[in-house]
Amino acid sequence: MLLTKRFFPYFSTQCLGALNDNIYKNVLLLMVTYTQVNDLPMSVNLFVNLAAGVFILPFFLFSAHAGMVADNMDKAKLIRRLKQFEVVIMSCAAMAILSQSYLMMLLLLFLTGSQSAYFGPVKYSLLPQALAEDELVTGNAWVEMGTFLSILVGTLSAGLIVASEHNLVTAAVSVFVLSICGYLSSRAIPAMPPLGVVKKIRFEPLSGTWRSIAKVRQTPTIWMAILAISWFWFLGATYLTQFPNFAKLHLHADATVVSLLLALFSIGIAIGSYICERFSFGHVELGLLPFGVLGLTVFGVDLLWTIPPAPIDVSYIYSIGSFIDASQHYGVMFALFMVGVSGGLFIVPLYAFIQSRAKKEECAQAIAANNIVNALFMVCSALLSMVLLEGLNWTITELFLLLALLNSVVALYVYSQVPEFTQRFISYLLSHVFYRVTVEGRAKLPKEGAAVIVCNHVSYVDALIIMGASTRPIRFVMDKSISEIPLLKYLFRHAGVIPICSPRQCQNTYNSAFDQIHQALQNDELVCIFPEGRLTPDGLLGEFKPGIDKILARDTVPVIPMALNGLWGSYFSHKDGHALSTRPKRFWSKVTVKIDDAVAGTVERQLLRAKVEVLQSE
Incomplete structure (x- = not known):
């Protein structure tokens, strides 16, 4: 995938853009900080903080408009126009660097931030259009790797450029040449026309920003994913901002060690x-999210525990x-590296999740809302650091400890608001820790629209295994007695399980189940039923009950045959006694989920049973 025409030109373009942004921004800051600047109408500290604000302001002003633009025009054409704009900006920046016109460089930094604000939504919304669904995580992983390594290389390169003999010429040539390379790379990106009806776009900076946020809040799962991503940027911005003082005050090290810390974090x-x-x-x-969350907390605390005592000679300063x-x-270096690793585990699934769940014609707008909230959280991180470090005289280690503890609080909040995250975690543990689950035919699950999945019923964890096979949420129709098992009751309730029982047991529950199934299908949801009506007592496929006929008579939607192989004999099945009552005998055994092509909703249930039986016996 990496070297394909549909991905590599785009990947190269975004890496070159991130590299150029960071070289230019850091060259400006280093030139102001470490050279004698006599023509600044303000202090160096004020200029540096103003530069940070000037770069991030466009994300508040323009992200909403950028999302609308990206959803309503060819994404490849938009990227090329943005790269042409970058060439113009960097041509002016090269002249400003050579003339040492720092206020002009500050204005150009605002334009660079504006270009980045427009590039952000198209950068992520292009992926679900260019890549297959099973390539989405891989694509996001490459993008995050490329972005952070470009930030690292750009930051380190800026230091080398400013320290060189011909720093002004080198800096000017570097930013101009990189912009040209980025534009040339963008020309190879294949056409990506808009997926929905093209709408008229109005430029409304402030009202558009709030409207963009209000729109994503209508989908709680996407909104929580955005908040989680923004929290990561809150953490990351705080760590990156405090590295210099952390190295100086607590590690007794010089600026070269700051570069090492940045490298460990970015490579992580x-x-x-x-x-x-x-x-x-x-x-x-x-x-995978909980592993990232746990790592951010554990290694964030471990980073503080591993800080070594001050050197005996207090005047001694460590070089790299x-x-x-x-x-x-080594303990500090490992802990910081693992904080970065945990961050990568945390952020990649969330970006892929937003891309997979947002409407295809509105994906860029969801990414734009994400960028706005990211920027807001980064501003809040700076404010919190100033209040705690300057106002309340906290130490940096106390600030880092607070971040690690707050990370757990934020995770608990997000998981309490979106139970699907918890369900996915348990499903992942079952599928890849307790069992070795492989899925055959995952692409046959419909990407959108209503459908009924029919599957054999082997164990109490069938629903959790099937849940892990689908990127879309599934509503499960489940025997009421199973849905009320104490250990699984909470998960099933928040997964939207539809409890059912025979009309002889409870007529109201029986009628309500079919009404809920009808409503779910009307809402274009996936509904999974186990037509046997009970767990298999002998491992064989039982007769299908007439409930499936009743469902399809009311809603003639596609039906997807599915079979579970390998769960018979597990602790959760009825082999050798009632499930959950015997001692577990197997661990990490192989389980296969087999999915067949969808059939029309007019199919007879005996034919459906035959299809499931064939899948089960293969």
């Missing part, structure tokens, strides 16, 4: 993104060489 995120891609097994996998040579620093 890149490695975490790669791990996420490897362990997502080809689909959007929210089950002596810092690495001293073994007492």
Whole structure:
């Protein structure tokens, strides 16, 4: 996938853009900070903070409009226009650098931020259009790896450029040449026409911003994913901002060690993104999120525990060489690296989740809303740091400890608001820790629209296994007695399980189940039923009850045959006694989920049973 025409030109373009942005921004800040600047009408500290605000302001002003533009025009054409704009900006920036016109460079930094604000929505909304669903996580992993490594290389390169003999010429040539390379790369991106009806776009900076946020809040799962991503940027911005003082005050190190810390953090995120891609097994996998959350807290605290004592000679300052040579620093380096790895595990599934759940014709607008909230959280991170460090005289280590603890609080809040995240985690553990689940025919599940899944019923965890096979939420019709099992009751209730029983047991429950099924199908949801009506007592497929006929008579929707193989004999099945009553005998056994092509809703239930039986016996 990486080297395909539908991905590599885009990947190269976005990496070159991130690299150029960071070289230009950091060259400006370093030139102002470390050279004698006599023509500034303000203090250096004020200029540096103003530069940070000037770069982030466009994300508040223009992201909503950028999302609308990206959803309503060819994405490849939009990227090329943005890269042409970048060439113009960087041509002016090169002249401003050579003339050392710092106020002009500040204005151009605002334009650079504006270009980035327009590039952000198209950068992520292009992926679900260019890639297959099973490539989405891989694509996002590459994007995150490329972005953070470009930020790292750009930041380090800026330091080398400013320290060089011909720094002005080198900086000017670098930003101009990179912009040209980015534009040339964008010309190879294939056409990506808009997916919906093209709408008239109005430029409304403030009202459009609030309207964009209000729109994504109508979908709670996407909104919670945006809040989680924004929290990561809150954490990341705080860490990156405090690295220099952390290295100076607590590690007794010079500026070269700050570069090492930045490298460890950025490479960690890149490695975490790669791990996420490897362990997502080809689909959007929210089950990895808790590992990222746990790592951010555990290694965030561990970072503070591993800070070594001050050197005996308090005037001694570690350089990068002596810092690495001293073994007492390995714990700090490992903890910081693992914070980055945890961040990569955390952020990649969330971006892929937004892309997979947002309406295709509105994906860029969802990403735009995400960028707005990201920017807001980064501003809040700066404000919190100023209040705690300057106003309340906290230490940086106390600030880092607060971040680690707050991370757990934020995670608990998000998981309480979106139970699907918890369900996906448990499904992931079942599928890849307790069992070795493989899915055959995942692409046969419809990407949208109503459908009924019919499957054999082997164990109490069938629903959780099937849940992990689909990137779309599934409503399960389940025997009332199973849906009320104490250990699983909470999960099933929040998964929208539809309890059912025979009309002899409770007529109201029976009637309500079919009404809920009808409503779910009318809402274009996936509904899974186990037509046998009970767990198999012998491992064989039982007769299908007439309930499936009643469902299809009311809603003639496509039916997807599915079969579970390998769960018979597990702790959750009825083999050798009632499920959950015997000692577990198997661990990490192989389970297969087989999915067949959809058939018309007019199919007879005996034919459906035959199809499931064939899948089960293969």
